[in-house]
Ligand code: HEM
């Protein structure tokens with residue numbers, strides 16, 4: 001078992017490294033790239049408080065998508081809300097003591113997992129049923145959905161059918177903080193689940209999953225509509241004036 | 243006219259989303275620019291050697307200069323929300339006219355050359371080499387985007403296909419593949435001063451003629467001044483306004499409105515064009531160079547305020563970019579925003595009770611209003627968001643008794659493009675223009691049938707030209723599209739000046 005434990009330990013170090021450095025690189029890249037012109041999609045908020053509210057509505061409610069397509073919105077929102085609950089629920093494996101809000105969220109995390117699968121199912125169905133969405137889908141779009149569905153199903157199976165030793169799992173992850181490898185239970189379903197999660201972390205910075213950080217940097221959404229009041233000029237454009 | 247060599251779509255009650263027909267518009271592509279029009283803009287005359295590497299380098303440069311491009315290349319999740327939002331897709335059913343389909347033409351190249359996944363597993367992520375076929379597709383489909391931003395309204399990340407089309411055109415220009423219509427016009431602005439190539443003396447003549455016409459019509463000496471040093475307001479308007487129906491009726495309306503306002507104003511031969519096609523080709527440099535003329539004219543004419551006439555994309559460049567491109571404007575009167583839209587100006591006067599209208603003058607018309615995309619989704623009027631929708635409507639209501647809006651899904655920020663924006667207003671793209679107008683025509687036809695609407699007002703020179711051309715294809719009449727300020731001009735009650743009785747007219751315009 002030592003081999004498996006070591007393999008997974010290094011896999012997660014690697015995945016965490018790729019995820020954190022990859023996403024950090026992208027965030028720095030987005031932040032450093034200037035937006036030379038004011039291009040908010042109007043009507044847009046005039047103040048920065050207004051912009052913050054617009055962004056909150058986009059992140060929490062998917063406001064634009066709601067206006068755009070109700071089916072995608074409902075499935076997409078169910079999936080993401082489910083994912084959020086699941087992620088919060090999983091925090092208990094990574095912190096000690098477990099914070100009170102995370103304790104509270106535990107039962108909802110289960111429903112979150114089911115919601116995730118339902119939402120993903122709906123989104124995936126659209127990729128087959130709607131000719132326009134079929135046309136724009138690349139193999140990677142299907143694979144990411146498959147990956148998330150498999151993560152969800154393997155997780156739920158462990159909850160309801162093939163139980164695994166979550167105390168050992170927690171010991172394994174807590175051990176990773178201290179470079180102290182604790183044995184991982186050798187349940188095939190758990191190993192699959194963890195392998196897929198590591199894969200998700202690794203592809204995150206190199207795939208369309210960048211939509212999560214990307215949204216916050218989208219100039220059509222994060223700019224205030226005040227070009228007449230405040231002169232907006234990018235450093236490279238300023239040079240043209242000399 | 244209106245003899246089509248292609249099938250004109252049938253109007254339907256609601257615009258239906260068609261099943262996709264791949265390649266339906268692959269044949270549509272505008273005339274190429276000639277070296278004569280490329281060089282004044284700073285671009286190579288024809289396709290350069292080693293174009294592929296140069297194009298990729300240019301793409302890299304733009305990715306570093308425009309956050310929008312960098313984020314939008316990465317962020318799309320192919321959710322499909324935008325797929326049924328583009329009028330060109332709705333009118334042609336070509337899937338490359340779905341906003342995401344159009345973006346993917348660039349995204350597949352981006353992925354191939356700029357992402358790890360696309361370098362390692364091109365097939366998996368839909369990455370492709372930048373081949374001649376891909377370039378041809380770019381030229382065709384990035385000239386089937388009117389940069390109307392309708393897609394960006396509905397995209398969960400606000401991905402704006404206009405930004406991508408602009409970047410694509412800039413990349414193509416940089417390797418010598420330019421579009422004739424836009425680049426010829428920009429070259430004309432540099433040479434003569436406006437899109438139509440009307441020289442200064444011709445403008446002076448036209449305006450004198452206009453003064454005579456208005457005098458004959460109303461018995462009041464309304465002035466159409468040009469190059470008048472010391473006037474309070476510099477009016478910058480699209481050159482179409484000097485030239486043809488229905489535009490010129492708008493210009494007549496501005497003059498009457500200024501007459502009643504008591505505010506002195508002037509046009510300029512130097513800045514005799516509001517349009518700025520530098521935006522359509524995504525060129526910051528050209529857009530800036532064209533904008534600078536306005537600053538030069540404002541300084542030379544010692545004006546205190548700048549007002550823009552009815553033009554959609556010009557208002558975008560003016561409202562959103564002018565401060566960036568040609569500012570700061572600290573030498574103008576700080577009590578007014580710079581620049582102002584002619585509608586804001588007229589609306590303020592109405593609010594102050596300075597204009598008197600006889601609405602019955604417009605009783606021969608039942609009006610509707612077309613929100614021009616650039617005004618609707620890329621600018622504002624007044625101090626509250628959405629003023630760009632309310633102010634023009636308030637002016638129509640103040641000047642007309644009969645006004646009905648089109649279907650809610652097709653107005654305000656969900657407005658459909660006229661089909662001729664973004665540098666596509668050229669005869670070599672007639673099929674695209676007619677088909678792309680379908681969603682707007684559907685909605686217009688509805689209010690014609692249900693409310694008895696007779697005319698549609700617009701505040702954009704491109705929209706007006708496009709509709710005059712396209713309405714007949716759909717069995718309507720070209721005269722059904724009018725300038726918003728024609729309504730103002732027709733309903734306004736003019737105050738005669740004491741000197742109006744004098745036959746001798748002391749013009750004091752000086753030519754440049
Ligand atoms: C700031 C956080 C996030 C926001 C605001 C957000 C928002 C969205 C929206 C609006 C969509 C389009 C609708 C849909 O297809 O569901 C979407 C799609 C998607 N999101 Fe997120 N997301 C976020 C984080 C994440 C994370 C952390 C993941 C996965 C680990 C994820 C995975 C996905 C996937 C796979 C899709 C595509 C679904 C499909 O193929 O149709 N998202 N996201």
Ligand code: SF4
Nearest residue numbers: 328387388390391393
């Ligand atoms: S900007 Fe307008 S024309 Fe271009 S893809 Fe989007 S909806 Fe279509």
Ligand code: SF4
Nearest residue numbers: 318319321322324397
């Ligand atoms: S709406 Fe936005 S994220 Fe969705 S497919 Fe279109 S461009 Fe991509």
